[in-house]
Amino acid sequence: MISFSIHKTLQTSIGKMPLDISCEIPKGQLAAVYGASGAGKTTMLRILAGLLAPETGKINIGSEVWLDTARKINLPTQKRNIGIVFQDYALFPNMAVRRNLEYALENGHDNKVVDELLEIMELGQLSSRYPDTLSGGQKQRVALARALVRKPTLLLLDEPLSALDNDMRAKLQDHILQVHRHYELTTILVSHDISEVFKMCDKIFVLENGLITKEGTPTEIFANQQVSGKFQFTGEVLSIEKEDIVYVVSVLINNSIVKVVAVEDDIVNLKQGDRVLVFTKAFNPIIRKIEY
């Protein structure tokens, strides 16, 4: 179990904003912190990583204490067994892919884990390439592999996929899920992308203006709870076209476009780019804007 409560006053463009967060995340879960930019997500992650000190707070990882301001304990980043994946990858440009991973090894450790990670992340053929010659998706896989070399107790992902295109994103989401399960990690993903959070996470914390306003499973958070569909997907509205007396709404779900028939009442609130939930009730798919 990972539990933390932290308090820090943030300086933002609109003045001071208190960041007040308490969370409990069971071991082995993939939790998301979801919120708009400026809500304090990255600050929270940096405090967990020990890169930033809160004014007051506690971080307990199982029986280990990483931070306890009351007892003046604040372990430096080096002493916290974490893996971080940054948005800009932060690969070391002077080292080839394999060296980037080996750098994370502790002295004298054998590099079997490096070989294993290169294989899982499908990086074998790239192992002697330098970061500057890799694509965004390849760099992200290297960054993820490097963060796992030390078998971290806590894996922190800071908007790891926001710079990638849709195909690459879906593939990397699978990679993240795969290693999360394979290494039995406890992972915190920071993201402002609903579909990503929805697809990947066991639990979601919604962060707004420095405070956690909601927490729960993806469906509890993003879908109206009274819906009891046989199946449901989230997607993005691509277009709304009128055909005779009904409307045809094209929705992008993962990488496929689904056409859903809707009546005028259904589309009153809808516009292109909206995130929607597509589900069946009885046999008719019904479409409804996601409120959160």
Add this chain to the structure above:
Amino acid sequence: MIDLEPLWITCKLALVTTAILLVISIPIANWLANSKNRLKLIVEALVSMPLVLPPSVLGFYFLMAFGPAHGFGHFLEHYFNARLVFSFSGLVVASVIYSLPFMVHPIQSGLSGLSPHLMEASFSLGKSRIETLFKVLLPNIKPSLLTGIVLAFAHTIGEFGVVLMIGGNIPGQTRVASIAIYDEVEAMNYHNANIYAFILFATTFVILLTVYFVNHRYAITKQL
């Protein structure tokens, strides 16, 4: 024929100064690039002072400080039997301070230009500040290190005022090439002055050209 000794002394002074500067500038630049301490501004201003101060001002204060009649100079002479004024070691100390910004600034801007995530990623992999500095940060600012080394070297070659004030003009000890030129002109030996001047001119040109060439090449290979 001209006396080659001043050229040798110039070269030796520039080499020793550059080596010392490289060692002391890396921690200073690293601190300046990362610190949020308020003292940082004061240190930054002090490091940059030699850029704008007339060399004679620096030379004068060195003379005062290192002279055996005053505090620090007296201390050195009394306890270590060392005298920094009018000696080669004095020249080295003065040159190090005089050329400090030329080494610190490029390294500092190189380090500031790196993504802070590089350092943080290294910390998260359990590596200390020192290991991060030498294995991750410095290897990624090679052009800045080269620029610092060459500028400090070339600037020391070009020193005149400070050297004249603190070194005097002792043949074989403190008479560097720039002083030798001044001497020859004073003695109306324009031919000899011209030879010294041309050698310094050509050397500094070649050195600077090399840096720009290497850094240009580096920028191109990085783009590919």
